[in-house]
Amino acid sequence: MKCTPPRPHTGLAALLACAVCLAAAAxxxxxxxxxxxxxxxxxxxxxxxxxxxxxxxxxxxxxxxxxxxxxxxxxxxxxxxxxxxxxxxxxxxxxxxxxxxxxxxxxxxxxxxxxxxxxxxxxxxxxxxxxxxxxxxxxxxxxxxxxxxxxxxxxxxxxxxxxxxxxxxxxxxxxxxxxxxxxxxxxESDFGNWNSRHFRVSYPPDIPPVVRTRVMTILDRAYVDIGRSLGGVFPPPPIQVILYNAQQFSDATQLGEHVGAVYDGKIRTPLTDPAGNWLSEEEIQRRLTHEYVHVVVRNISGDKAPWWLNEGLAESLSKALDTDAHRRLREMYQNGQNRSLGELEPPGVNRMAPEPLSRAYLQAHATVDLLWTRYGRGKIISLLQYLSSGTPPEEAFRMVYRKSYAAVEREVAGMYQ
The missing domain is CATH 1.25.40.10 (Tetratricopeptide repeat domain)
Structure with a gap:
C-alpha cells in the first residue's frame, strides 16, 4: 500500500507578453x-x-x-x-x-x-x-x-x-x-521519537529500549543492503517509520489482521501479535526489510511499478522461498490457482480474500526470483527505470526481457508443474 503523491503544479500564465518597453537603442x-x-x-x-x-x-x-x-x-x-x-x-x-x-x-x-x-x-x-x-x-x-x-x-x-x-x-x-x-x-499522540542518520522512528512508550535499538539496527542494515542490491539507490532522509502494538496498528491503519505491515509513504509495522506477544527478531526484520524495499522501489520508479514486481521484489529481498513455500507453489500451479501477471494489479488484488492474496504474493515472489536468478538484477533495475518514465508495465517488460508476460508465466509454471 502506498500513499498517492501530489499532482504537479501547472498554474502557468496562458500567454507571454510579446514585447518589452526598452530604450530604442537596445x-x-x-x-x-x-x-x-x-x-x-x-x-x-x-x-x-x-x-x-x-x-x-x-x-x-x-x-x-x-x-x-x-x-x-x-x-x-x-x-x-x-x-x-x-x-x-x-x-x-x-x-x-x-x-x-x-x-x-x-x-x-x-x-x-x-x-x-x-x-x-x-x-x-x-x-x-x-x-x-x-x-x-x-x-x-x-x-x-x-x-x-x-x-x-x-x-x-x-x-x-x-x-x-x-x-x-x-x-x-x-x-x-x-x-x-x-x-x-x-x-500516536504520546509516541516518542528516535532519529538515526537515515530514519525517524516513532514508537509507543511501552516499547523497551532494547527492542528500539534492534529495530534501528535492522533499518540501518536494510538501508545499505537493499540500496546496494537495487543499484546503489539510497533515498533521502528522514524516512519515517512508525512502530505499534497490534491493536494500535489496527486502529491507525484500519487494515485486517492478515496485513503484517504497510508502506503508505511511511513504514508502519506492529511489534506484537494480536495476543500481545512480542514478534521474533527474525519476523521484525522480515517485515521492516519488506517495507523498506517498497521505499527504494518508489524512489526509482515513482508509483509506476506493477503490483507483482513491487511485492515480488519486497518478498524476494526480505526472505527466501523455503520448503513449505515451494510445496504451496507446486500445489497452486498443479491446481490451476495461479493468475496472469496482468491480473496481479489493483483493484483486483485489493479485493482478494486472505488466502488468494497469499497465493498472489507467492506467485510474485517466485516470478521475481526467477527473473533475478536467470536474467540478473541488472534487467530488473532497467525495468524499474523504464517504468519510471511512464512506459506501460508489459511494454517495459518486453523492452527489457524481449518476451511477453505470458512467456515468463510459462517459465515459472514449468518449475512447479
Whole structure:
C-alpha cells in the first residue's frame, strides 16, 4: 500500500507578453524576448529558455523578460514532470524561482516535485515560502499539509488541511486524508521519537529500549543492503517509520489482521501479535526489510511499478522461498490457482480474500526470483527505470526481457508443474 503523491503544479500564465518597453537603442533584448515568446507559444520551451536567458543578460531590470523566462522554465519543468523526470524538473523550477522570486507559482511547483523526490525538508521550505509570498494559496496549503504529514507532523498537517477544507470543502480526496491523519494522531499522540542518520522512528512508550535499538539496527542494515542490491539507490532522509502494538496498528491503519505491515509513504509495522506477544527478531526484520524495499522501489520508479514486481521484489529481498513455500507453489500451479501477471494489479488484488492474496504474493515472489536468478538484477533495475518514465508495465517488460508476460508465466509454471 502506498500513499498517492501530489499532482504537479501547472498554474502557468496562458500567454507571454510579446514585447518589452526598452530604450530604442537596445533592440537586441526586444528581439530576443520576442523570439523567445514565439518559441514558447510553439511549445519549444528549451529554445525559449535559451533566447530569454540572453534577453535577461542584456535587460536584467525588465520584469517582463523575467516573468517570460520564469514561465518558460516552469513549462519545461512541467513537461519533464509529465515524463517522470523530477530531478531535472525541479532544477528548472528552481531556475524559475531564482529569476522571479516574488512569484509563488514556481515555489509551489518546486515543492510538489521535491515531495515526489522524497526530499520532504526542502519541500516544506519551498511551500512555506510560497505561502509567505502568496498567503491563502490553496494548492500551497494543501501540499504543505502533505509535506508536514510526510514529516509525521500530524497536527501541522491537519491545520493546513483544515484551512483548505474551510475554503473548499469538496477538495478531491482531502477530507479522507484529513480523517486518516486525525485517526493516526489519536493513536500516536504520546509516541516518542528516535532519529538515526537515515530514519525517524516513532514508537509507543511501552516499547523497551532494547527492542528500539534492534529495530534501528535492522533499518540501518536494510538501508545499505537493499540500496546496494537495487543499484546503489539510497533515498533521502528522514524516512519515517512508525512502530505499534497490534491493536494500535489496527486502529491507525484500519487494515485486517492478515496485513503484517504497510508502506503508505511511511513504514508502519506492529511489534506484537494480536495476543500481545512480542514478534521474533527474525519476523521484525522480515517485515521492516519488506517495507523498506517498497521505499527504494518508489524512489526509482515513482508509483509506476506493477503490483507483482513491487511485492515480488519486497518478498524476494526480505526472505527466501523455503520448503513449505515451494510445496504451496507446486500445489497452486498443479491446481490451476495461479493468475496472469496482468491480473496481479489493483483493484483486483485489493479485493482478494486472505488466502488468494497469499497465493498472489507467492506467485510474485517466485516470478521475481526467477527473473533475478536467470536474467540478473541488472534487467530488473532497467525495468524499474523504464517504468519510471511512464512506459506501460508489459511494454517495459518486453523492452527489457524481449518476451511477453505470458512467456515468463510459462517459465515459472514449468518449475512447479
Amino acid at each position: 533592440q537586441s533584448p526586444v528581439e530576443l524576448n520576442n523570439a523567445g515568446t514565439d518559441a514558447y507559444n510553439r511549445g519549444d520551451f528549451p529554445r525559449a529558455i535559451a533566447l530569454l536567458e540572453k534577453a535577461l543578460a542584456q535587460a536584467e531590470d525588465s520584469p517582463v523578460v523575467r516573468r517570460n523566462l520564469c514561465n518558460a522554465y516552469q513549462s519545461q519543468a512541467n513537461d519533464l514532470a509529465k515524463a517522470n523526470d523530477f530531478k531535472n524538473a525541479v532544477r528548472h523550477a528552481e531556475s524559475a524561482i531564482n529569476v522571479d522570486p516574488s512569484n509563488a507559482s514556481p515555489l509551489v511547483q518546486a515543492g510538489s516535485y521535491y515531495l515526489r523526490l522524497d526530499d520532504v525538508n526542502t519541500a516544506i521550505a519551498r511551500l512555506e515560502a510560497a505561502i509567505t509570498v502568496k498567503p491563502g494559496d490553496l494548492d500551497a496549503h494543501e501540499l504543505l499539509g502533505q509535506a508536514y504529514y510526510r514529516d509525521n507532523d500530524l497536527s501541522s498537517a491537519r491545520a493546513q488541511w483544515d484551512y483548505v477544507l474551510g475554503m473548499d470543502p469538496k477538495r478531491p480526496g482531502l477530507a479522507e486524508r484529513y480523517e486518516k491523519a486525525f485517526r493516526e494522531e489519536s493513536v
